[in-house]
Each structure stands twice: as structure tokens, then as C-alpha cells.
Amino acid sequence: MKTLKRVSITILVLTVTVVGVYFWAYNSIYPTSEVHEADTTTSQINRVLANKNSDKLKEISQNDSTYKFLKKLPVRTKAGRTSGYQGSENGLDYLCTIINHKSMDVYVKQVNSSTWKLKYLALQ
Structure with missing residues (x-):
């Protein structure tokens, strides 16, 4: 026992x-981790796409062709397969994602050890 x-x-x-x-x-x-960075970045992109706020879309678009592409997307469009960290440029982390079958460059700024803020997107 x-x-x-x-x-x-x-x-x-x-x-x-x-x-x-x-x-x-x-x-x-x-x-x-890179996985968390990619997950939070994808969530931020999807929130912006769902809201369809023209000012926010313009703010995160690196150029006019990216803005026009994002503006024309259907409301239910989502980013998918966001990569992990690919490098950095001018203090911003560089990632890639796919939106509506188009490859996009994604730049985020690390705010603290576990938070990233979406800065801008660009069509590749």
C-alpha cells in the first residue's frame, strides 16, 4: 500500500x-520567436484588410500600386503563409506573405521583446 x-x-x-x-x-x-512574429504580423495584416480603412491601407502601403491592390481586395481576403524573419533594413524586420495569390514584402518594427508593429507592405 x-x-x-x-x-x-x-x-x-x-x-x-x-x-x-x-x-x-x-x-x-x-x-x-520567428513563429510568434509571423503570427502577430499576419493577425495585424488581416485586421487591416478586414476593416478596409482607406487611411490605414494608404499608411501601410509602400507605394501606390500596393495601395490600389489592397483597396480592391474582397473584404474576406486574408494573408497567409507569412514567413519568419528574413532580415532587416533600416531598423525594420523583413518578412514575406501571400495575399490573394500575390507575394508581398512585409516590414515590421519590433516594439519590445515580444511585440511587433506592422509598418508597411509592398507588392513584390
């Missing part, structure tokens, strides 16, 4: 430890 109790307590302690290590690693590694 004592052995069964000891084994149960050991399993419980190991389970709690493994779950704790998993959450610690997820919360300390994922927010600073």
Missing part, C-alpha cells in the same frame, strides 16, 4: 513538473 502511494505521489510530482516546464518554456521562448 505504501509503495502504491509513493508511486502515485511520484507520478503526480513528475506530471506537475513536466507541465510547469512546458508552460515556462512556451511563455518565455514562443513570444520572442
Whole structure:
């Protein structure tokens, strides 16, 4: 009986430890990863596309052809397959994404260790 109790307590302690290590690693590694940067950037792009705010579209468009492309997109259009970090230029991180079957350059600024702000998009 004592052995069964000891084994149960050991399993419980190991389970709690493994779950704790998993959450610690997820919360300390994922927010600073390329995957998180790509996910948050995709979410920001999709919010802008869904809102169809002309001023915001103009603000994030690097040039007039990009603005016209974004403006004509259907409301339900979403960005997909955003890459991870590809490099940096002038203090901005460079990524790529696909919008309506077109490749787009994406530039974001890192605000803090786990937050990025969409700066602009450009048709490739």
C-alpha cells in the first residue's frame, strides 16, 4: 500500500513538473520567436484588410500600386503563409506573405521583446 502511494505521489510530482516546464518554456521562448512574429504580423495584416480603412491601407502601403491592390481586395481576403524573419533594413524586420495569390514584402518594427508593429507592405 505504501509503495502504491509513493508511486502515485511520484507520478503526480513528475506530471506537475513536466507541465510547469512546458508552460515556462512556451511563455518565455514562443513570444520572442520567428513563429510568434509571423503570427502577430499576419493577425495585424488581416485586421487591416478586414476593416478596409482607406487611411490605414494608404499608411501601410509602400507605394501606390500596393495601395490600389489592397483597396480592391474582397473584404474576406486574408494573408497567409507569412514567413519568419528574413532580415532587416533600416531598423525594420523583413518578412514575406501571400495575399490573394500575390507575394508581398512585409516590414515590421519590433516594439519590445515580444511585440511587433506592422509598418508597411509592398507588392513584390
